[in-house]
Amino acid sequence: MKVLITGSNGQLGSEIKELASDYENLECIFRDLPELDICDTEVLNTFITDQHINAVINCAAYTAVDKAEEEEQIAQKVNSEGVLNLVDALKKVDGKLIHISTDYVFDGNHSQPYKESDPVSPIGVYGETKRAGELAVLNSSIDAIVIRTSWLYSVYGNNFVKTMLRLGNQKKSIQVVSDQKGTPTFAKDLAKTCLDILSNAGSTNISKKGSLYHYSNEGVASWYDFARAIMEISNIDCNIIPIETKDYPTQAIRPLYSVLDKSKITSDFKVTIPHWRDSLTNCIKKINHNS
Numbered sequence: 001m002k003v004l005i006t007g008s009n010g011q012l013g014s015e016i017k018e019l020a021s022d023y024e025n026l027e028c029i030f031r032d033l034p035e036l037d038i039c040d041t042e043v044l045n046t047f048i049t050d051q052h053i054n055a056v057i058n059c060a061a062y063t064a065v066d067k068a069e070e071e072e073q074i075a076q077k078v079n080s081e082g083v084l085n086l087v088d089a090l091k092k093v094d095g096k097l098i099h100i101s102t103d104y105v106f107d108g109n110h111s112q113p114y115k116e117s118d119p120v121s122p123i124g125v126y127g128e129t130k131r132a133g134e135l136a137v138l139n140s141s142i143d144a145i146v147i148r149t150s151w152l153y154s155v156y157g158n159n160f161v162k163t164m165l166r167l168g169n170q171k172k173s174i175q176v177v178s179d180q181k182g183t184p185t186f187a188k189d190l191a192k193t194c195l196d197i198l199s200n201a202g203s204t205n206i207s208k209k210g211s212l213y214h215y216s217n218e219g220v221a222s223w224y225d226f227a228r229a230i231m232e233i234s235n236i237d238c239n240i241i242p243i244e245t246k247d248y249p250t251q252a253i254r255p256l257y258s259v260l261d262k263s264k265i266t267s268d269f270k271v272t273i274p275h276w277r278d279s280l281t282n283c284i285k286k287i288n289h290n291s
């Protein structure tokens with residue numbers, strides 16, 4: 001199967017790049033801006049048709065949650081129109097799609113993990129545009145699944161783990177929000193799940209049991225818990241001070257609770273999900289090894 005990974009220089013795309021050679025039945029092709037812009041319909045259609053692409057893992061997205069509040073048009077273009085372009089291009093070649101979405105489609109008023117069947121209600125522009133992208137996929141007739149994930153970090157790119165490691169080595173204490181709860185997700189674990197799903201599917205439909213799935217690591221944490229774990233695992237002597245969201249104003253409001261229920265992806269695709277703390281340990285080991 002010939003698989004195109006869009007947005008391949010981002011966190012998830014880079015982790016897929018690292019794992020791809022383990023999958024003998026997948027021939028992965030990696031593209032990002034400026035060479036392959038998912039908003040450029042003509043270039044996208046030509047690429048997918050001419051390269052005989054059988055499947056796409058869409059890692060391309062506008063992910064600047066705060067900046068999206070000011071750049072709604074750009075966020076909408078990439079997260080919604082770009083996804084529709086992918087769907088249309090794949091329709092022409094009868095291709096499969098794994099599209100990645102976010103826990104930020106929920107408003108955070110739950111106290112139990114969100115299931116795929118729970119109603120969405122995004123509270124920011126980023127979440128709204130990602131929801132529009134989900135609908136572009138879910139309302140299509142192609143063989144596609146949407147996987148919502150949360151609090152992604154990786155060895156690659158800029159993320160909370162790397163920021164905390166940098167600040168922890170510079171400061172004696174850091175204030176971190178303790179009243180937003182979710183689950184950190186190592187992009188490498190999600191990358192493996194995407195590749196496993198395509199590799200195991202062969203010529204069968206990936207959407208035969210459903211089109212919407214939740215995937216994060218196991219467990220629950222606040223950003224404060226996450227930051228403390230980063231310092232503990234890295235043996236950094238930096239005091240993490242819990243603060244409330246109201247004391248750390250940001251442009252975009254974030255859901256206070258966005259833990260995802262993973263039972264559907266676990267049972268439909270026989271996925272084994274590591275606990276967030278174990279995956280964090282693996283990621284930090286790799287970051288230290290690379291530096």
Ligand SMILES: NC(=O)c1ccc[n+]([C@@H]2O[C@H](COP(=O)([O-])OP(=O)(O)OC[C@H]3O[C@@H](n4cnc5c(N)ncnc54)[C@H](OP(=O)(O)O)[C@@H]3O)[C@@H](O)[C@H]2O)c1
Pocket residue numbers: 006007008009010011012013032033036037038039058059060061062063078082100101102103130148149150151152153157
């Ligand atoms: N990061 C998180 O915490 C998080 C949480 C939940 C869900 N997600 C979702 O998970 C997926 C992967 O996230 P990530 O953290 O890997 O994102 P990322 O690191 O921001 O990577 C996204 C990649 O897409 C590229 N891109 C932007 N516009 C594009 C376009 N028009 N055409 C082609 N490529 C384009 C970006 O290039 P530039 O950098 O040059 O713009 C970047 O290389 C996204 O769908 C995201 O919404 C992320």
